[in-house]
Amino acid sequence: MIEHVHRLDIATYFTRDEGSTARPPELGDDDLRSLYGYPARLDRPWVRVNFVSSIDGAVTVEGASAGLGTPADKRVFAVLRELADVVVVGAGTARTENYGGARTDPDLARRRVVAGLSEVPPIAVVTASGRVDPTSRLLTDTVVPPLVLTSARADSDNLGRLHTAGARVEVVSDGDVTGQAVVAALQRRGLRRVLCEGGPGLFGTLTADGVVDELCLTTSPQLVAGAAGRIAISPGAHPTPMTRAHVLGDDDGTLLTRWVRRGE
Numbered sequence: 001m002i003e004h005v006h007r008l009d010i011a012t013y014f015t016r017d018e019g020s021t022a023r024p025p026e027l028g029d030d031d032l033r034s035l036y037g038y039p040a041r042l043d044r045p046w047v048r049v050n051f052v053s054s055i056d057g058a059v060t061v062e063g064a065s066a067g068l069g070t071p072a073d074k075r076v077f078a079v080l081r082e083l084a085d086v087v088v089v090g091a092g093t094a095r096t097e098n099y100g101g102a103r104t105d106p107d108l109a110r111r112r113v114v115a116g117l118s119e120v121p122p123i124a125v126v127t128a129s130g131r132v133d134p135t136s137r138l139l140t141d142t143v144v145p146p147l148v149l150t151s152a153r154a155d156s157d158n159l160g161r162l163h164t165a166g167a168r169v170e171v172v173s174d175g176d177v178t179g180q181a182v183v184a185a186l187q188r189r190g191l192r193r194v195l196c197e198g199g200p201g202l203f204g205t206l207t208a209d210g211v212v213d214e215l216c217l218t219t220s221p222q223l224v225a226g227a228a229g230r231i232a233i234s235p236g237a238h239p240t241p242m243t244r245a246h247v248l249g250d251d252d253g254t255l256l257t258r259w260v261r262r263g264e
C-alpha cells in the first residue's frame, strides 16, 4: 500500500495567465531574493551549492551546462550570485566553462552594498594541480581578483604566474583540498555566504566532507541520455538527509528546488 505519496501543494509559479485567479502570484526579483536569502547573522560559512540537471540526471549536454539552462534557471542563477560573498568553483568547471569574473552593473553593486556585501563577489577556484591558465578570463575578464585555493602538490611555477597575474593564491592543504579546508579559508577571509557552482568533483568532495548546507537544484524540462555524469561524484557514497525548503515552477516545465541539510 502506498501511504505517503501526496500532491505537492507548495509549487509557486513564476508567471500567471492574465485573469487567472487559480494560480499563485508571479514571483518578482524581491520575492526570489527573499526565498533564497542566506540565514541571518552567520558565524561560519554557509555552503550553498547550485546545479542544473536534466530530468534524467544529466549534468551537461555535449560537455557543457549551457544546453540545460532555461530562463527561470538563469534568473535564479543571477539572484544566487547577487546574494553571495563568494562564488566557489572547481577548476574543471572553470576550465570547461571558460569562467570569468562575476558580472556587475551599478544597480547590482549598489544593492549588494546595501545588503552588506562587497560590490562584486570574487570567484574562488579549487585546484589540486594549480592548472589554472593565468591568461584565462578568470584573470583577464574580472573586476575583482580571483582566489585560488590549492594544494602543496600544485605546480609552484604556475601558482607564481597566477599570483603575478593578480590572483590571491592560498595553499590550503598538502593533498586534495578538503571541504573543511575550503570552508576554513573562506572563514579566514570573512566570506560566509558561499555559493558553489560545481562541478560534480568539487560537490562530491564537499558532500563527502559533510560541509554542504544547501542545494539549489534546477530540473531542466528535457531528457538527455548520452554519457553525461551526475551532479556529484566521490569515491564512496555519503548519504546526507536534506529537507525541502521550496519548489518553484515555471510554465516551460522548469522546476527550481531548494534543499537544506536536515537539522539546519
Ligand SMILES: NC(=O)c1ccc[n+]([C@@H]2O[C@H](COP(=O)([O-])OP(=O)(O)OC[C@H]3O[C@@H](n4cnc5c(N)ncnc54)[C@H](OP(=O)(O)O)[C@@H]3O)[C@@H](O)[C@H]2O)c1
Residues within 6 Å of the ligand: 050, 051, 052, 053, 059, 060, 063, 064, 065, 068, 089, 090, 091, 092, 093, 094, 096, 097, 126, 127, 128, 129, 130, 131, 132, 176, 177, 178, 179, 197, 198, 199, 200, 201, 202, 203, 205
Ligand atoms: N549542470 C551544472 O549545473 C554544472 C555545474 C558545474 C559544472 N558542470 C559541468 O561539469 C563538468 C566538470 O566536471 P568536473 O567534475 O571536472 O568539475 P569540477 O569539480 O569543477 O572540477 C574537477 C577539478 O576541480 C578541482 N577540484 C575539484 N575538487 C577538488 C578538491 N577537493 N581538491 C582539489 N581540487 C579539486 C581539480 O582540479 P585540478 O585538476 O586543477 O587539480 C579537479 O580536477 C563540466 O562539463 C561542466 O560543464 C555542470
